[in-house]
Amino acid sequence: MKSGGVRARKPRFERQLPQQRRQALIEATIECLKRYGHEGLSIRTISAQAGVSVGLINHHFPNKNQLIAAAYRHFNSELVGGLQAAVERAADSPRARMRAFLEASFCPPNLDQDVLAVWVVFWGLYRHSRLIQRVQRATYRGYVRLLRGMLTELLAQARAPQRRRPRRSSRAARPDLRLAAIGLTALLDGLWLEWCLEPGAFRPAEAVALCEAWVESLCRRAARS
Amino acid sequence: MKSGGVRARKPRFERQLPQQRRQALIEATIECLKRYGHEGLSIRTISAQAGVSVGLINHHFPNKNQLIAAAYRHFNSELVGGLQAAVERAADSPRARMRAFLEASFCPPNLDQDVLAVWVVFWGLYRHSRLIQRVQRATYRGYVRLLRGMLTELLAQARAPQRRRPRRSSRAARPDLRLAAIGLTALLDGLWLEWCLEPGAFRPAEAVALCEAWVESLCRRAARS
DNA sequence: CATGCTGCTGTACGATCGTTCAACAACGTA
DNA sequence: TACGTTGTTGAACGATCGTACAGCAGCATG
Numbered sequence: 001m002k003s004g005g006v007r008a009r010k011p012r013f014e015r016q017l018p019q020q021r022r023q024a025l026i027e028a029t030i031e032c033l034k035r036y037g038h039e040g041l042s043i044r045t046i047s048a049q050a051g052v053s054v055g056l057i058n059h060h061f062p063n064k065n066q067l068i069a070a071a072y073r074h075f076n077s078e079l080v081g082g083l084q085a086a087v088e089r090a091a092d093s094p095r096a097r098m099r100a101f102l103e104a105s106f107c108p109p110n111l112d113q114d115v116l117a118v119w120v121v122f123w124g125l126y127r128h129s130r131l132i133q134r135v136q137r138a139t140y141r142g143y144v145r146l147l148r149g150m151l152t153e154l155l156a157q158a159r160a161p162q163r164r165r166p167r168r169s170s171r172a173a174r175p176d177l178r179l180a181a182i183g184l185t186a187l188l189d190g191l192w193l194e195w196c197l198e199p200g201a202f203r204p205a206e207a208v209a210l211c212e213a214w215v216e217s218l219c220r221r222a223a224r225s
Numbered sequence: 226m227k228s229g230g231v232r233a234r235k236p237r238f239e240r241q242l243p244q245q246r247r248q249a250l251i252e253a254t255i256e257c258l259k260r261y262g263h264e265g266l267s268i269r270t271i272s273a274q275a276g277v278s279v280g281l282i283n284h285h286f287p288n289k290n291q292l293i294a295a296a297y298r299h300f301n302s303e304l305v306g307g308l309q310a311a312v313e314r315a316a317d318s319p320r321a322r323m324r325a326f327l328e329a330s331f332c333p334p335n336l337d338q339d340v341l342a343v344w345v346v347f348w349g350l351y352r353h354s355r356l357i358q359r360v361q362r363a364t365y366r367g368y369v370r371l372l373r374g375m376l377t378e379l380l381a382q383a384r385a386p387q388r389r390r391p392r393r394s395s396r397a398a399r400p401d402l403r404l405a406a407i408g409l410t411a412l413l414d415g416l417w418l419e420w421c422l423e424p425g426a427f428r429p430a431e432a433v434a435l436c437e438a439w440v441e442s443l444c445r446r447a448a449r450s
Numbered sequence: 451c452a453t454g455c456t457g458c459t460g461t462a463c464g465a466t467c468g469t470t471c472a473a474c475a476a477c478g479t480a
Numbered sequence: 481t482a483c484g485t486t487g488t489t490g491a492a493c494g495a496t497c498g499t500a501c502a503g504c505a506g507c508a509t510g
Contacts, residue, residue, distance in 0.1 A: 015457050015506050037353045053459045120348045127342045128262045182427050183435045186419050190411030202407050210408045240476050240487050278489045
């Protein structure tokens with residue numbers, strides 16, 4: 001019994017600001033995806049996870065698909081934001097920034113079997129949901145920009161010591177460099193996928209080493225003009 | 226009117242052997258996955274696609290999950306079988322066999338957006354279905370054996386010209402070779418994924434070239450003992 | 451303490467899901 | 481032609497889905 005004679009009746013629910021509640025529902029959605037996969041994507045499962053009633057979701061989101069799209073947007077921007085923060089936290093050298101990027105890619109919370117499971121469910125929705133496609137395009141752009149920015153930094157530095165004035169516009173990368181960039185992305189994604197599927201096969205540091213070796217050979221080729 | 230006075234009444238359905246019907250249902254399942262994604266995985270959608278009634282599926286399969294697992298098994302073995310056939314069709318040189326493997330990997334019917342969509346749905350089921358996990362383990366083994374076989378062939382040939390008798394057991398590959406094999410798988414899968422997501426980004430032949438360059442540098446390192 | 455706004459609850463509804471099963475009918479066989 | 485086997489149909493069942501909505505109740509305000 002507390003605070004004198006005042007009735008200590010516990011409220012049956014707590015009102016929250018729409019913004020906070022929306023965020024909680026988004027996080028509950030992702031948690032359900034981690035736990036139950038595609039079957040976790042039901043209004044009742046999500047509302048139970050969030051500790052609210054079934055009706056609340058449609059009070060904050062026009063329909064289920066909008067909630068899922070919002071969760072996808074959140075999940076994407078968490079990834080890109082985390083990588084970007086890691087890069088900005090690193091030293092100023094282009095090589096150190098690339099290393100920070102790679103290490104963040106092969107670290108929790110990104111390197112996680114549950115996280116892969118969530119991605120896979122979202123990818124499964126991609127083909128048949130315009131909402132998901134829109135979110136994908138919007139966030140993937142940030143990822144590509146981040147990675148491409150680091151690569152051009154690196155290549156500019158690799159070329160610089162040899163000749164002061166560039167022979168061509170630096171925007172038009174030579175075809176093998178374009179291919180090498182494509183290969184780096186593929187290697188990165190492939191290693192990430194492989195580790196999540198079979199975490200015992202290799203250590204994260206080894207994945208970083210493989211990617212760095214690729215980048216290094218790329219720089220050597222660039223230096224050879 | 227045909228064949229004289231005999232009633233030409235069209236039968237309402239055609240009886241088929243269980244084996245044939247099962248196969249037809251499996252193919253209808255995959256077709257539904259290509260068309261409708263995860264939402265295509267319903268008894269009614271699949272039976273409509275196969276042109277049969279809703280009850281027939283449970284006559285040939287104990288339940289829906291068993292049908293899906295059978296479809297997954299079929300899909301997997303089609304992939305591995307196709308790759309294996311391409312390898313065996315190739316010339317006898319290890320390098321030619323590897324090239325055939327890579328070219329088959331970056332060709333229809335494997336290199337297809339619809340096919341990726343089907344894979345993604347299956348992967349989404351993986352975590353929460355023991356049936357799918359069992360099928361995955363059984364078929365993935367064949368894929369790994371095929372790829373590893375070609376790599377050991379290649380490396381054995383690369384080492385042979387230099388020293389006749391191997392210094393160590395050829396089974397215990399040196400750590401960087403093991404890593405390189407992991408990297409090749411990642412590069413292969415990553416490029417495949419990337420192409421399916423964005424078919425315009427590069428040509429299949431370029432993907433083959435990237436993988437072959439990786440294999441070549443791997444052979445060079447092996448030759449250096 | 452009374453009032454109003456609105457976040458929130460929870461029942462209800464129609465649609466669709468996987469599965470069951472009794473009846474039907476195609477087709478080999480006698 | 482009649483029969484028996486069995487592949488096949490399709491209605492029906494209970495469960496669960498997403499959504500709607502009328503009313504409850506938390507909390508700031510006066």
